[in-house]
Amino acid sequence: MQNNDITVIEAKRGLFTFNLKELWKYRDLTLLFVKRDLKNTYKQTVLGPLWIAINPLLSTSVFTIIFGVIAGISTEGIPQFLFYMSGNILWTFFSNCLNKGAGTFLSNARVFGKVYFPRMSVPVSGIIFHLISFMIQWALFVILMLIYLFTGAPVRPNLYIALTPVLVLQSGLLGMGIGLIISSITTKYRDLNILVSFGVSLLMYITPVVYPISQVPESFRWAMLINPVAPIVEGYRYAFLGCGSFHWIPWFISLGVTALIVFFGVVVFNKVERTFIDTV
Amino acid sequence: MIEENVVIKTEHLSKEYKLGVINTGTLRRDIQSHLARLRGKEDPNSKIGSNSYEKGEVFLALDDFNVEIKRGERVGIIGANGAGKSTFLKLLSHITAPSKGKIQYRGRIASMLEVGTGFHGELTGRENVYLNGAILGMSKSEVDAKIDQIIEFSECEQFIDTPVKRYSSGMFVKLAFSVAAHLDAEIMIMDEVLAVGDMKFQKKCLKKMRDLAVEEDRTILYVSHNMDTIQELCSRCLVLDHGKKVFDGAVEEAIKQYLGGEKDDFISHDYTADKDDRFKENVRHHAVNLTRCAFNGITSNLFTDDEKVPIALSWENLEDVENLGVRIEIDDYRRYPVTSFVVRNMYSGKKGESVSQRFLLDVSKLSNGVYYTRYIFFRKAKGSRVDEDVEIAKGLVIRRYNHAVEHEAWLKTWGSYMSDGVELID
Numbered sequence: 001m002q003n004n005d006i007t008v009i010e011a012k013r014g015l016f017t018f019n020l021k022e023l024w025k026y027r028d029l030t031l032l033f034v035k036r037d038l039k040n041t042y043k044q045t046v047l048g049p050l051w052i053a054i055n056p057l058l059s060t061s062v063f064t065i066i067f068g069v070i071a072g073i074s075t076e077g078i079p080q081f082l083f084y085m086s087g088n089i090l091w092t093f094f095s096n097c098l099n100k101g102a103g104t105f106l107s108n109a110r111v112f113g114k115v116y117f118p119r120m121s122v123p124v125s126g127i128i129f130h131l132i133s134f135m136i137q138w139a140l141f142v143i144l145m146l147i148y149l150f151t152g153a154p155v156r157p158n159l160y161i162a163l164t165p166v167l168v169l170q171s172g173l174l175g176m177g178i179g180l181i182i183s184s185i186t187t188k189y190r191d192l193n194i195l196v197s198f199g200v201s202l203l204m205y206i207t208p209v210v211y212p213i214s215q216v217p218e219s220f221r222w223a224m225l226i227n228p229v230a231p232i233v234e235g236y237r238y239a240f241l242g243c244g245s246f247h248w249i250p251w252f253i254s255l256g257v258t259a260l261i262v263f264f265g266v267v268v269f270n271k272v273e274r275t276f277i278d279t280v
Numbered sequence: 281m282i283e284e285n286v287v288i289k290t291e292h293l294s295k296e297y298k299l300g301v302i303n304t305g306t307l308r309r310d311i312q313s314h315l316a317r318l319r320g321k322e323d324p325n326s327k328i329g330s331n332s333y334e335k336g337e338v339f340l341a342l343d344d345f346n347v348e349i350k351r352g353e354r355v356g357i358i359g360a361n362g363a364g365k366s367t368f369l370k371l372l373s374h375i376t377a378p379s380k381g382k383i384q385y386r387g388r389i390a391s392m393l394e395v396g397t398g399f400h401g402e403l404t405g406r407e408n409v410y411l412n413g414a415i416l417g418m419s420k421s422e423v424d425a426k427i428d429q430i431i432e433f434s435e436c437e438q439f440i441d442t443p444v445k446r447y448s449s450g451m452f453v454k455l456a457f458s459v460a461a462h463l464d465a466e467i468m469i470m471d472e473v474l475a476v477g478d479m480k481f482q483k484k485c486l487k488k489m490r491d492l493a494v495e496e497d498r499t500i501l502y503v504s505h506n507m508d509t510i511q512e513l514c515s516r517c518l519v520l521d522h523g524k525k526v527f528d529g530a531v532e533e534a535i536k537q538y539l540g541g542e543k544d545d546f547i548s549h550d551y552t553a554d555k556d557d558r559f560k561e562n563v564r565h566h567a568v569n570l571t572r573c574a575f576n577g578i579t580s581n582l583f584t585d586d587e588k589v590p591i592a593l594s595w596e597n598l599e600d601v602e603n604l605g606v607r608i609e610i611d612d613y614r615r616y617p618v619t620s621f622v623v624r625n626m627y628s629g630k631k632g633e634s635v636s637q638r639f640l641l642d643v644s645k646l647s648n649g650v651y652y653t654r655y656i657f658f659r660k661a662k663g664s665r666v667d668e669d670v671e672i673a674k675g676l677v678i679r680r681y682n683h684a685v686e687h688e689a690w691l692k693t694w695g696s697y698m699s700d701g702v703e704l705i706d
Contacts, residue, residue: 005283009371009383029414036400036411043402043494052619116374117415277370278297 013274023118033125038132052133052172053140056092060085067210075244076212077154085141086237087209091136092173094229095200099178100126101265102196104188105276112277119273125178127172134168145240156242160235167236174228174258180265184272188278203227208234212244225250228257282384287467287499288372289351294523295337295367297504341367343523344381351386351466354493354500356514356531358507358538361608363520365503369393369469370502387466390416394471396456401445405436406453408444412459426462433488434458435481454481461488468492471503486496507535507614532613536650539615546611547581548574549675559674567670568657570595575676576638582679583615587677589641593655596634601659603628605667608641609654610678618696643680647698651678 023030042048060081067073068080075083101123105112108122176244186192207229208216216224224230231251238246282289335516342364349355351520357365359501371378373391398415399408409430413423431440434455435449444452460468468489490513492498504510510531517534519527527537550572551559560570575581583589591608605624612618621641629635643651653675661668682698 004386007385009374009378009385009387011378011380011382013377025419026417028418028420032411032414035407036403039407040400040402089629090500110397113375114394115391115415193473273537277376 002055019118023120023124024072024103026118026121029117030121030125030128033121034129034132037125037129049136052136056085056089056137056140059092060088062075063088063210073211074215077215078241078243079148079153079155080152082141082145082148082155082241083212083237083243084210085144086240087233089134089137089141090168090171090233090236091209091229092137092206093130093168094232096130096133097127097172097175098179098182098200100130101176102182102186102193104180104183104269105272106190106193108185109277120269123176123183125210127176131168131172136240138168141240155240157240158238158242160239160246163239167232167239169234170255170258171229173233173262177258177262177265179270181261182264183267184276187272187276206230208237212237214244226253228254228261230254282348282386285350286348287351287387287652288307288347288383288385288501290345290347290381290383292384293342293345293368293371293378294340294380295342295364295371295376296340296379297337340523342371343379345523346527347518347525347528349499351499351500352493352497353512354490354502354515356510356517357501357520358510358517358534359520362522365520366393367470367523368520369471369501369503370680373469380491386465388417388464388660389469390460390463390465391469392416392457392460392471393469395453395460398455398515399444399452402443404441404443405434405447406431408455409459410582412456413463416460416463417465418463421534422464428440430458430462433484434459443687450478450481457481457485460487461492465498467499467501469501472505482509489513507539510535511614536613539613546676547579548572551673561674563669563672565668565670567599567601567659568595568597570657570671570673571634571654573655573675581677582644582681584681585683586644589643590638591641591653591676592636594634594636595657597629599631601627601670603627603659604670605637605658606637607656607658608639609656610643610646611652611654612696613650616653618646643678645695645698646678646680647694648680648682649696651680651696653678 038049042051045051047054063084064080068075068084104119104122104126108119112119119243145155145157149157182192182196206209206224206227208224213221213224213230215236220270225247231254234244235246238244340447341362345364345368357368359365368389370376370393372383372385373389375391377394380530395452396412398412400411406427409427410423412422414420431437434457436455438452439447444455447455460470470489475546486509487628489502490499493500493515500513500578502510504514514531516529517531518525519534519538520642527534549559551569552571570593571593572594574592576590578590593606603625604627605622606626608621610618610620621639626637627635655671655673655675656669657671658667659670
């Protein structure tokens with residue numbers, strides 16, 4: 001079982017040599033990272049993984065009270081709780097992926113400085129970890145939706161539901177892509193680290209998470225839809241609740257932007273990965 | 281490409297680090313500095329009064345380093361701090377990229393630059409074995425196949441399903457090392473990982489490593505400041521100094537080169553001629569000044585069989601001294617103490633006097649090899665019960681050779697003292 005493959009390490013490496021094969025070879029590691037995170041997040045808690053379900057219920061309740069009851073934002077006749085929950089869980093998934101990606105280098109600097117494994121396995125495991133949480137929350141959301149549907153609420157799930165996997169994957173990748181770019185820059189400029197949490201919460205307010213896009217004045221609507229997250233959230237909500245409409249052109253643009261950001265993120269990450277330990 | 285039996289080859293390998301602060305750390309200041317440079321003005325962020333490093337000045341942690349390592353070799357790497365040892369291992373294990381040159385290697389590399397990297401306190405010992413194994417490049421099925429061996433080697437069976445945050449530090453290290461020792465990599469890299477754990481476990485680890493190399497043809501690279509473990513494990517040794525390879529060859533020679541750095545065939549030494557005082561060590565109160573040491577009346581430092589060692593020391597009193605004593609210490613080639621000759625209340629005298637004293641040392645019990653001597657002058661400190669050292673100096677080198685043990689070579693591991701006091705009792 002002598003392995004005779006020759007590996008060459010050189011000073012320069014091509015910009016686009018992303019080693020997908022290696023990442024696949026380390027798939028067990030990626031899954032173990034997921035397991036570690038799951039275990040670590042709910043260690044020594046009484047309710048354990050139940051928190052995955054409780055969290056969105058609590059925050060959605062807060063949204064309902066503040067934006068629905070107090071501010072009185074219209075939800076186009078959709079039950080308020082359901083409306084806020086749909087946006088909330090997808091947004092949480094997106095922002096979690098972004099944060100996980102953004103922290104890749106800084107929070108793992110110690111381990112990265114001592115042992116080599118494909119660095120990309122860390123953000124990828126982040127996506128999987130948050131995807132698991134999302135799916136649990138999504139199941140909860142579907143159950144709630146069905147309950148509302150059978151009690152005769154004006155909820156209109158439609159065939160666009162078939163696009164759900166694409167929308168979810170896209171929001172995860174978009175989050176990670178932005179995260180990777182941020183992570184690569186923070187190895188040199190820590191400023192961005194502070195900006196991230198601020199930027200993410202700001203981004204939520206210019207994304208139709210707590211309001212339907214129909215509530216935005218006509219003249220601003222195009223500006224909303226430039227934001228690549230907006231068509232995802234709006235499209236997702238349309239598929240399940242039937243409120244608003246599906247904006248095809250903004251969504252295609254958003255898909256293109258996502259691809260671009262992920263590509264750019266991977267290239268930058270790949271470049272920084274080699275020597276970041278010298279500057280971090 | 282590289283030859284069949286060569287597993288690691290480096291060509292003109294260099295790693296440079298920029299001196300000074302890499303950047304100011306914030307984007308605003310970086311832009312500020314950059315703009316100032318563009319306009320030919322002084323950098324507003326350079327420290328006032330500091331003779332700042334020239335732009336582009338770099339520190340070469342590794343400088344044109346070439347080496348070829350063959351399959352099954354156990355290579356020790358020694359050198360002072362900052363010589364480039366760890367940098368080399370880091371380049372080899374992909375942690376950072378070289379600035380120039382290239383490395384080629386065959387097969388897989390398992391690097392243990394630290395024991396227990398990625399261990400997570402909340403996970404149990406067993407789970408950590410899987411996680412750590414995966415981090416080091418093992419697949420789940422590979423760990424499955426070896427988990428029993430790993431647990432047995434670690435001596436932690438009893439606690440294997442307890443979170444490692446409750447482990448003692450010794451258990452933690454044992455478990456972590458066990459994982460690393462069971463990797464299937466063709467090349468194993470270790471950076472002082474054996475410096476932890478108890479002696480018994482250290483021995484066990486060294487034995488395991490050597491067995492891997494000898495029986496399974498693994499190649500081992502080992503960095504340590506502990507010459508003992510280097511000697512025990514390695515078959516070849518590199519000495520690095522300021523990023524360059526200064527020696528490559530037999531372990532004993534390498535250790536001598538690294539520790540010694542001085543001639544070992546001289547028979548006298550004049551301390552006054554030695555401007556930079558390399559032979560003297562600092563003492564709190566310098567009461568006498570050793571000026572010369574010599575083997576009097578002989579022309580070689582080779583002492584055979586029962587031959588005694590005649591040493592003459594000359595010194596001058598820097599102040600009035602009373603009841604001065606001298607201790608002649610003998611260290612082995614690793615600079616580990618072997619024995620001492622102590623003379624108390626040897627001399628009292630006035631300030632300014634120059635004195636000479638001759639000693640005759642019986643070294644017949646020393647085994648074959650090279651020994652270093654040190655001279656420590658001491659006296660009773662006033663109002664204190666402990667001796668106060670007033671002069672410490674390194675000195676002559678003794679080479680020992682016993683004809684009696686010629687046919688049965690005295691092994692290094694048998695120690696430096698030849699004992700003959702054994703009787704067989706019925």
